[in-house]
Amino acid sequence: ELTLPFVLGPRPLTRVRIVGSGQIGPDIALHMTKVFAPEGVPVVVVDMAPKALDAGRAKLAKKIDRGVDDGAFSPEQAAAMKANVTFTEDYGSLQDADFVIEAATENLEVKRPSFPQHENLRTRGAILRSNASHLEPESIFEELRDATRASVVHYFFPAERNPLVEIVPGEETSPTQPFPTKPPAFDLQGFSKDDLIDFTPALREQALAAV
DSSP states (O other): OOOOOOOEETEEEEOOEEEEEEHHHHHHHHHHHHHHHHTTTTTEESSSHHHHHHHHHHHHHHHHHHHHTTSSSSSSHHHHHHTTTEEEEEGGGGGGGSSEEOOOOOOOOHHHHHHHHHHHSSOTEEEEEEOSOOOOOHHHHOOOOOTTTTTEEOOOTTTTOOOEEEEOTTOOOOOOOOSOOSSSOOOOOTTOGGTTTOOOOOHHHHHHHOE
């Protein structure tokens, strides 16, 4: 398999993996394939439940097809985006990942034990992220040997279209990571107050001032 790297800051990304094909995992996968399919960087969604994988695959395809109908994507772009995402039960596919986003249910007892497994499978220096809205990084990454490459991200629904992602570094998160540890300035042109319903209270207060 020949994969060309996408360069993010000082490092290349060649393989993106998302753990969890539930409510938001497929939407994050859609966001990632919109960005990375043109760069030739494959996206893989991993889940242990075949039904969740089937549902996630169907959800992603339906949203891409809707994008074609709305004129957001050309048929060629849609085909490339779909082909760039793989849904699988094979957790071994995490082995060569540069960027892993865990998108499991918001349950500490589910999230925390998964990260030592990701750490053992990861490519040296891989970026590790947990999608969470209220769990602290120190709790999620408590069992990691090296949490310098780990932090929390919070995607807001719909993840593939919302321009804002909250980034929450932990005490051990390295400030030299390619992702910023401070949120960027709000650019919410075209969004209404109703679109901000899923924001955390503090972030919602900031965002409302920008709408």
